[in-house]
Amino acid sequence: MGFRFQKRIKLGGGLGLNISKSGISPSVRTKIGTFNKNGYSTKTGIPGVRYQNSGCLVLFAFTGFVTFLIYQLK
Template sequence: MAFRFQKQIKLAPGLRLNISKSGFSLSIGPRGASITIGRRGVYRNLGIPGTGVSHRTRIRPPARPQASSAKVTSAKTAKQPEGEGQNKARLDAILNNLREHGS
């Protein structure tokens, strides 16, 4: 069985700092209707307090730069030289993509 860790710290009325083993997030709003901002995106939380009934919807994905498909050159589509240097050229293309896109 896996253990979970979660702690909420009330910063002000309607403003909470959420701490878990996977990171931090911030919740804004009253019980039953809040917005949570964290590394996995922005979520809208709606619920009926005291019942355990709730619904959570992602309203914005994480703020990570997405690689543009026009800029990304894969090892398959890149023109490869013939012969012995082909593997080195593939490796160089992969490393260049990683440097450009920070992955």
């Protein structure tokens, strides 16, 4: 079993920086899940269970933009 280190620094508005042993990466948290440079993870409603997909950066940008639009229209 490997050692895992992860720390999140909140920047406000769902934005944050994730710090791990492999480096620093930005992420955006919404009500439906988390989007970052490696893909996205979605909440399932079951504690401790999430769906994670490692998609391409274009998909990440598109889903982030759609999520932004949805929350701006509410």
